[in-house]
Amino acid sequence: MSATSAEFTPPERIVIATRESRLALWQAEHVKARLEALYPGCRVELLGMTTRGDQILDRPLAKVGGKGLFVKELEAALLEGRADIAVHSMKDVPMQLAEPFALPCISEREVPLDAFVSPRYASLDELPPGAVVGTSSLRRESQLHAMYPMLAVTSLRGNLDTRLRKLDEGQYDAIILAAAGLKRLGLADRIRSELPSEVSLPAAGQGALGIECLASRKDVAAWLAPLNDADTSACVRAERAVSRALAGSCEVPLGAYAEIRAGKLWLRGFVALPDGSRIVRAELEGNPADCETLGLALAADLREQGAEDILAQIG
Numbered sequence: 001m002s003a004t005s006a007e008f009t010p011p012e013r014i015v016i017a018t019r020e021s022r023l024a025l026w027q028a029e030h031v032k033a034r035l036e037a038l039y040p041g042c043r044v045e046l047l048g049m050t051t052r053g054d055q056i057l058d059r060p061l062a063k064v065g066g067k068g069l070f071v072k073e074l075e076a077a078l079l080e081g082r083a084d085i086a087v088h089s090m091k092d093v094p095m096q097l098a099e100p101f102a103l104p105c106i107s108e109r110e111v112p113l114d115a116f117v118s119p120r121y122a123s124l125d126e127l128p129p130g131a132v133v134g135t136s137s138l139r140r141e142s143q144l145h146a147m148y149p150m151l152a153v154t155s156l157r158g159n160l161d162t163r164l165r166k167l168d169e170g171q172y173d174a175i176i177l178a179a180a181g182l183k184r185l186g187l188a189d190r191i192r193s194e195l196p197s198e199v200s201l202p203a204a205g206q207g208a209l210g211i212e213c214l215a216s217r218k219d220v221a222a223w224l225a226p227l228n229d230a231d232t233s234a235c236v237r238a239e240r241a242v243s244r245a246l247a248g249s250c251e252v253p254l255g256a257y258a259e260i261r262a263g264k265l266w267l268r269g270f271v272a273l274p275d276g277s278r279i280v281r282a283e284l285e286g287n288p289a290d291c292e293t294l295g296l297a298l299a300a301d302l303r304e305q306g307a308e309d310i311l312a313q314i315g
Contacts, residue, residue, distance in 0.1 A: 017083035090205025110180035112207035118174035142253035145276030201255035204239035241295025
């Protein structure tokens with residue numbers, strides 16, 4: 001439904017549920033500003049919340065329930081009518097949404113690559129044997145183990161500021177973060193290098209913001225329609241289809257990354273053992289309109305190459 005259709009009623013008030021980390025608040029404020037520009041006179045308010053994912057910082061995310069811990073409280077606010085929408089980093093959204101919810105909007109993507117951050121070294125190649133590298137994901141960990149077996153890769157939890165503080169305190173020689181978060185918070189100067197996708201294939205949805213609402217709220221979906229970016233949405237939906245088909249979660253080292261090139265959607269993916277001792281990769285190209293079908297096809301290709309065995313070992 002377009003903003004000019006006879007049925008469309010502009011919003012008078014929109015409440016955004018958001019985590020209270022600095023990055024999550026930036027994302028919510030970004031969406032707030034865009035909605036206010038679209039609908040002058042609309043009151044857009046933030047409902048800040050602390051999620052279980054923000055509270056549990058002493059264990060790897062894969063061990064305590066996965067990324068769904070970052071969205072459950074926000075979804076409760078949607079169900080209870082305390083909020084109209086929730087803003088998420090797409091890489092934090094569970095691959096299988098519960099039935100009452102929908103993702104009608106995925107906005108234009110920031111740089112999706114991983115970033116190398118270190119006060120002493122300019123790149124992974126400069127790190128000496130035994131250097132301690134911190135990361136929050138098994139996806140990054142498996143790729144680092146495979147390409148840089150001489151490094152000591154360890155778990156890193158906490159919000160962005162906490163991770164940078166741990167690095168600056170000397171607990172790590174380097175850490176790997178999503179470049180998008182650093183750039184959004186004005187911390188691009190902390191990035192010593194962006195890791196090419198050939199070195200660290202991004203997570204499904206990395207760098208993209210998604211806006212969630214109740215599937216029954218057709219009015220909300222119509223309000224959000226102008227914020228949706230067709231290319232980003234096609235890429236992210238293809239990536240998520242790969243991950244969903246392979247039961248992708250924090251427990252599975254899996255990457256999926258799509259780009260639009262010359263009108264075609266180019267999709268790559270991998271599944272690995274956490275220690276990087278075995279990795280299977282696949283890629284394909286097709287029509288962006290068939291994004292989810294392409295994702296399923298890539299997942300099937302990965303299974304044929306041995307992903308099933310890897311998943312069985314991890315499970």
